[in-house]
Amino acid sequence: MRNIAILAMTGWQENLRRRFYLLSLAFAGVFLYMSLILGVLAVEQENRVLLDFGLGFIELMGLAGALYGATTIVLREMETKTVYLVLTRPVGRGEYILGRFLGLMLSVLASMALMSAFHLCVLWAKGWRGPEPYAAAFLGAYLKVLIMAALTTFLAIFSSSALTAGVISGVAWTLGHFLPEIRFLIIHGTSRAVIVPVFVLSYIVPDLQLFNLRDRLAAISLAAPEAGLAWWLGYAALYTAVWLALAWGLLRRKEF
Amino acid sequence: MSRRLLAALCCCAVLNFLSLRVRPADCSLGQGLAPESALETSALVSLGMRRLTADLGLVRMLIYYGEPEGGPEVGEAQLHSHYDPEHPEFAWGGGRYSELGTRALRILDADPSFSYAALLAAGALAFNLNRPEDALRVLDYALSRDPRNLQFQAYVAAVGFHRHGDANGVIRRLAPVLGTPDCPVMIKHLVAHLYAKDGQRQKAISLYRQIRDTSKDAGYRRMAEVALERLVVRGRPR
Numbered sequence: 001m002r003n004i005a006i007l008a009m010t011g012w013q014e015n016l017r018r019r020f021y022l023l024s025l026a027f028a029g030v031f032l033y034m035s036l037i038l039g040v041l042a043v044e045q046e047n048r049v050l051l052d053f054g055l056g057f058i059e060l061m062g063l064a065g066a067l068y069g070a071t072t073i074v075l076r077e078m079e080t081k082t083v084y085l086v087l088t089r090p091v092g093r094g095e096y097i098l099g100r101f102l103g104l105m106l107s108v109l110a111s112m113a114l115m116s117a118f119h120l121c122v123l124w125a126k127g128w129r130g131p132e133p134y135a136a137a138f139l140g141a142y143l144k145v146l147i148m149a150a151l152t153t154f155l156a157i158f159s160s161s162a163l164t165a166g167v168i169s170g171v172a173w174t175l176g177h178f179l180p181e182i183r184f185l186i187i188h189g190t191s192r193a194v195i196v197p198v199f200v201l202s203y204i205v206p207d208l209q210l211f212n213l214r215d216r217l218a219a220i221s222l223a224a225p226e227a228g229l230a231w232w233l234g235y236a237a238l239y240t241a242v243w244l245a246l247a248w249g250l251l252r253r254k255e256f
Numbered sequence: 257m258s259r260r261l262l263a264a265l266c267c268c269a270v271l272n273f274l275s276l277r278v279r280p281a282d283c284s285l286g287q288g289l290a291p292e293s294a295l296e297t298s299a300l301v302s303l304g305m306r307r308l309t310a311d312l313g314l315v316r317m318l319i320y321y322g323e324p325e326g327g328p329e330v331g332e333a334q335l336h337s338h339y340d341p342e343h344p345e346f347a348w349g350g351g352r353y354s355e356l357g358t359r360a361l362r363i364l365d366a367d368p369s370f371s372y373a374a375l376l377a378a379g380a381l382a383f384n385l386n387r388p389e390d391a392l393r394v395l396d397y398a399l400s401r402d403p404r405n406l407q408f409q410a411y412v413a414a415v416g417f418h419r420h421g422d423a424n425g426v427i428r429r430l431a432p433v434l435g436t437p438d439c440p441v442m443i444k445h446l447v448a449h450l451y452a453k454d455g456q457r458q459k460a461i462s463l464y465r466q467i468r469d470t471s472k473d474a475g476y477r478r479m480a481e482v483a484l485e486r487l488v489v490r491g492r493p494r
Contacts (some may be wrong), residue, residue: 041315043473044373044441049311056305144304175303183276204267208304210275213304215367231278235271242267249260 003091004099011103012110015069023061024114031057035122054119055134055214059141062112066145067169069104070152071162074251094248101153101244105146112142133213140213142159142234147206148173150240154247157254174209175201206239272395292316297366302356310367317359317373356381357390361397375407376440393413397444407433423450432477434463441471445479452487461487468491 037052043047074097077083086096116138148169155165158221182202209215211232229249290297293316300309360377363370374394382391392415399408410433417425430447433439444467451460464487467480 036316041318042311043318044471045311045314048372049308049315051389052307052311054301060303085299090352091482119406173304174302177302188355203272205272206268207272207275212304215304224425231275237270238271242264246260246264 003095004102007086007091007096007119008102008106010105011073011100015103015107021111021114023109024118027057027061027115028118031119031122035126037247039126047123047185049216050123050126050200051128053215054122055141058112058115058119058138058143059214061115062108062145063140063148063173066104066108066149067152067166069107070101070149071156071165071169073100073104074153075156075160075162078254087102089211093251097153097194097244097248097251100152108145108149109142112138112145137214140165140211143232144176144208144211146208147208147211147236147239147243150243150247154243154250157250159245172205173208175205177212179205179207179209207235210235272379290359297362305458307370310363310370310373313359313363313366314370314373314376317363317377320359321356337339353380353385354386357383357394360394364398364401365461369397371398371402371405371407372438374398375438376410376442378411378415379440379443379446382411382418383440388415388419393435407436407438411433422491423454426450427454441467441476444471445476448480448483452483457487 031054034053038049038053040048058212074083077086083096087093099218116134120134151172152165154167156162159165159168179202182198186199293312296312298311299352300306300312313478356377363373368394374397378391378394378398382388392412395408395412395415399405399412402408410429414429417423417429418466427447427450430443434444436445444463445449448460448463448467451457461484464480464484468477468484471480
């Protein structure tokens with residue numbers, strides 16, 4: 001446990017040195033500029049548009065940081081042989097993967113929290129006072145990024161290529177959000193040859209729409225019953241654990 | 257390793273199966289995509305931003321309804337300069353705005369809880385463009401997606417009264433929803449006008465003042481000022 005904590009903190013410090021948080025500054029600049037334009041266009045719904053745009057942008061920035069980190073951290077340490085320095089000490093490969101992953105996710109969380117703080121400041125300045133549950137939307141976005149980072153870590157080790165891992169993760173992200181449409185197609189589609197691969201995929205890709213609380217902020221009182229916090233956390237934890245365990249299995253087979 | 261991979265995939269399948277049982281599938285996009293925004297909508301939905309899709313749909317709808325159908329050559333000042341409360345459709349360029357209803361349905365597809373878009377389109381269709389059937393189609397669709405929304409139900413009733421020329425019925429149905437955050441300023445303006453026409457001067461003045469002081473729409477603020485001048489200074493409703 002101590003090894004994992006040390007690796008996580010080292011990863012966090014490395015991300016700080018690599019100016020990971022420039023993402024947050026970039027967000028602040030773009031958001032301020034866009035808020036001026038959108039305010040004019042959306043007239044009476046300015047606050048809603050600012051809320052949606054900001055939350056969406058925070059999620060994308062978080063995803064970009066997480067994918068970049070997940071595709072490069074382990075691969076770079078393998079290429080530069082830095083991994084020897086860690087694994088020649090009494091550190092298990094599982095601890096190494098978990099420590100690096102936690103360091104990355106800690107950096108992503110801090111970056112997203114910074115962006116959210118700025119976002120909330122702008123919203124308050126514009127007169128937004130809720131009632132949308134902002135924290136739930138933020139949590140949902142973070143859980144999505146967490147799942148994708150775990151999947152990408154596995155893909156990066158599996159393919160040994162940051163580009164391949166990034167592209168496959170992008171496809172998984174897209175499919176994960178299209179699951180309602182894919183399920184609609186499964187029910188109403190006619191050609192079985194088309195449906196079978198889609199059917200299989202619908203059970204493999206992460207159900208990211210489940211965590212899209214941002215899109216259901218005002219709809220939580222709609223007729224459809226809303227799944228609880230325990231279910232979201234459980235799903236995210238299990239999905240993340242599955243892909244990290246696979247990444248660990250792959251790393252164990254690698255010879256350095 | 258292949259056995260582990262298979263076990264992992266089985267785990268994912270079980271999780272997704274349970275997620276389907278715990279949370280029913282979201283409403284899918286049933287109206288098809290608009291040609292001018294198909295790419296944008298697909299991209300935003302694939303990125304998981306359905307609410308933002310609805311927001312951009314609203315912005316597009318506002319631009320569509322804010323411009324004359326003949327083209328953009330008529331300036332804004334010209335559009336709003338001859339506002340006639342008896343014929344509000346002329347102030348917005350007249351015309352049919354045949355896509356207004358469909359655009360609202362697409363917005364509801366992306367975000368069924370976005371009542372503002374449905375109320376705006378239904379109000380414009382029923383009270384500005386005199387097409388209550390189209391307004392009811394929008395409201396029916398909105399109610400099918402959000403059956404418990406009391407505003408939609410009030411609008412359906414108000415459109416019904418409007419079809420029979422019962423201004424008091426329209427006021428009775430719309431007055432309770434004027435204070436809701438999603439109530440479009442257009443509807444407040446309509447009710448204020450009906451109050452003035454019905455001789456309820458104080459209520460009309462109060463509502464016009466509210467529009468003037470709180471609305472973010474400069475066009476409606478200006479129209480409220482003109483109406484207030486007429487009611488307060490000259491002291492007579494038109």
